[in-house]
Amino acid sequence: MPRTVTPAQLSALQRHPEHVRNICILAHVDHGKTTLADALVASNGVISARLAGRLRYLDSRPDEQRRGITMKSSAIALHHADAAGAHHLINLIDSPGHVDFSSEVSTAVRLCDGAIVLVDAVEGVCAQTKAVLRQAWTEGIRPVLVLNKIDRLVLELGLTPLSAHLHLSQVLEQVNVVMAELFTTEFLERPSAPPPDAAAGPDTSEPADPTTRDMADWATGLEDADDSAVYFSPDAGNVLFASAYDGWGFGIKHFSKIYSEKLGIREEVLLKTLWGDYYLNAKTKRIMKGAQEKAKVPLFVQFILQNVWAVYEAIAVRRDREATEKIVSSLRLTVSARDLRSTDSRVQLQAVFSQWLPLAPAVLDMVVTHLPAAASLSEERAQRLLAATASSFDRLPAETRALLPHFTRCSGADDAPCIVFVSKMVAVDRAELPENRTRPLTAEEMARRREEARRRHAARAAAPDNEPGAGSEAAGVPLSEQQMAALRLAEPATPSEPAAADPRDVFVAFARVFSGTVRPGQRLFVLGPKHDPAVALRRLAAAGAVSAAASLAELPAGQHVTECSVESLYLLMGRALEPLEAAPAGCVVGVGGLADHVLKSATLASTVACPAFSELSSAVVPIVRVAVEPARPADLPRLVAGLRLLNQADACVRVTVQESGEHVLVTAGEVHLQRCLDDLRERFAGCEVVASPPIVPFRETIVEPPQLDMVNEAIEEARAEQPEAAQGLVEVTTPSRQATIAVRAVPLPPDVVELLDASADLLAGLHSRRHGDSGGGDRHADEEDEVASGRRRRLLSEAASEPQAGEELEKSETELSEKNRLELHQLLSAGGEAPPEPAAGTVSWSRARRCRDELRRRLAAAGRHQLAELADSVWSCGPRRCGPNLLFNAVPGYARLSLWAPPPDSAAEPPSPLAAFDDCVVHGFQLATAAGPLCEEPMRGVAFVVEALAVRPAEAAESAPAGAAAAVCGPLSGQIVSAALAACRRAFQAQPQRLMVAMYQCQVHVTGAALGRMYSVIGRRGGRVLHGDMNEGSHSFSVTAYVPVVESFSLAQELRKETSGLAAPQLVFSHWETLETDPFWVPTTEEEYLLFGQKADTENAARRHMNAVRRRKGLAVDEKIVEFAEKQRTLARKK
């Protein structure tokens, strides 16, 4: 089929935002998104209808085709004419469903107004289905539902139409349960605000069932709590039943029209009753309620499913050619004889269904009627986009608020401010750009050239000295430029060929225009994530003009605006790009020329009054890190350049350079890592890259002393050599003997750690408030941080390498050179330690107080009454000043300002002599929590209580005079940092230490047959199964398990191998879990010797992990290589 629409027609449609729909397809992995997209793409003639569903056109990368999963979201512009003859432009984005690529989903959702959510009718709602529904909800975009793969109900499960109906209603119910959860959560959180989706969009005017409304009012007491628009229901028209693979799909509306003519029942009545518990009374010809009760066949089964089932049975089950032909003729379809005679039943099915119930029109009709147009952006969503950095829309400057009508009206007028959001940067092969592509000749050009050639031929024939057989070249006549051009088959690229030094890939920004019209050559401001319109407007008023840096690299500190020029605009057409003259408000386009200005996402605007849109949130945390290096050392510059490109092209990747020069790549999971490495090798770096085995993070913690030993015997040995009060208390004195600090470490209860995790932004805000905002933490904070942590680690190991005994520690402290001390201080005060910025720019003190009270409550509830009393004297938290460890002040007589209350304006507080060294103790604590003594991984869930801190003035110190002490031992503040660090580490070591491992939550769908083998694979890897429920109406189970991240590599391959490809896991980071074994455990009691033997050579997982990390970091490992060696004998080979 030829292409039915030209890019010119599509770009003409862009000028009517009321006819533009920006939508994405969302679903769990493998539910058929790309297959559905194929059907839609085929409806525009981009691919042949015969190949739709087989080609997976939008999976354009070779690895996507090879692995059969989508890895990058890609967009295509489609045309659709509805039944009324109106023309629509649909910008469709196909997104990946694999959890590793969820960041691609976030980038797609931000640009859209609506989403097609797909659910596999057999598998039902899966983990990612919930995640994408939540994502759509939080972004305020409206979803419609497609229940896909209905053919599997017939062909795989062999369900009857009646049981299929039951099954489908259960799946629908599952989806609606998720929606109800989202609705109620939001409703309870914001009791006074209307729900974003329920009130938005053009079709909320449809009358809601009055009874449900009354009930909602009664139950919740809120007039606007009409949740009817939130749910999916076939009679509301927002649900479609489909099989994307066989190319069919229908909504209730389609059949209600047909049967209203046949039965003479009004269409509206049928629309309300075709789905649900209704049946047709054959005698009275009336529709009655209560089909289930009276054991009647529901209308949906009788009129719809039975017909669909009949086709499947005739074609695919019985392979009955006669019946097939009968069906074809009774449905009045024109199916080609070739298709009907095909031996492949799927070809026959596709041929029949694509005529009877074509998928693309059904989907696109639903999209244009139920999803909002680009022009009808709801006020609520616009406000939310604009007020990303401020606490509320009303607090924004007047100039910013004035932008709102441009958003909601979607004004593409020339005088409207131009606002564009870039959600990701896509690397495109330079040769693929339309300006560099060889363009096929148009018909007129071909005719013109033919004419020219004919003329030349005639002229040559007429020339007297023409010799037959001698071409003009042979005769020595050089061809003219024109002649040369005529000999070429295609038009040469218009601009000169790209210079050899140019990189192969160029970046095209994936963007949506929210207001105004963008044209090539236009200059726009690029607003960084921390851009504050109020500050910029003030600066503008003072200076008269905005001074913006030319590129990201030149950006001075404290400024967040650069200026860029739009080089080119493209229409996104799946694998191809088409040039555009202008992009008016409401459309999704590609923008060229932003590579130096935008790292991953950005807001572009023609005015600085526009705030930066909130950054894209992603549910996945990058957790798998590998060190990469080129196979040939000479390729290092290429690798470095390649990593930079990769970082820009992928929202979820983090690239850092460690102090040691190691390049580290942090990715969301194994599949993501593989794709990143492939990208590096084949595209960005173009050289062979070697990756280290994945580095998995650990945490260190302490626990209560155990009550039972390893053989479950009660530990009776009294630890009463010391008085109770002194147990675990560690006292350290500085080398100059001027200061002493005593610290005790106590484990924090899990729910306190949870509270600290949840309040990280608040804690960081509290800290920066107390210490004056350093303004640090710029776009490159991550990289700096990584460097800083590397350097910190080195300093740490130099400063206090395994402080086991007091003398050793003091020795190492004196060795801490002056230079190192200085570096340490610089490091701590520089951006590297910058905490995350407080969310709203200001600290909410009431929230701080609430957090303190909650902390106290949770500590008391866990029986930690001593700590609960100290809740008001929290000194700091760490590492990075917002982590899950606490430092408490229990120094008698030292009253600090509370962390939880605003600092007083006047400095009227009586300065305690200790206050001067306050920060030193905090720094020591930060260093200690950033790298624990087990294997220098961060600590988690540890409270340090400072029970004594004494600083004697230098004169009083018994040793040499002050000057001399400083000369030998360094400045006192540095010594206190080291002493606090050492005290914390040793207090930690005085408690039972444990290692914590990161856990993945693993979701697997398997059939009953493969269940056992799957359990054994998970068990072998130290995982535990939480629950394994049988899916209703099918033979498959969905199993949820926890698996340690460190044991999870190649789990997918192993599972696939063991279960013959039947199980594929989805792994998402879930939580940190403490390993119960003590990494230093050795058998001590009789029973333990008996059970474990003297060598205790049974596996100690904690020690194995700890030693692996220590070895990787170059730390000392306490391991004997050969123990109990035996003499080696060479066995004689006697045969």
Ligand SMILES: Nc1nc2c(ncn2[C@@H]2O[C@H](COP(=O)(O)OP(=O)(O)OP(=O)(O)O)[C@@H](O)[C@H]2O)c(=O)[nH]1
């Ligand atoms: N039986 C059946 N199979 C289908 C149907 N739709 C898709 N499939 C198959 O399901 C598999 C996955 O389809 P895709 O379209 O790649 O799924 P996806 O949702 O795009 O997957 P990701 O992009 O990786 O998340 C393919 O093998 C399809 O052939 C359907 O309606 N019926």
Ligand SMILES: [Mg+2]
């Ligand atoms: Mg896909």
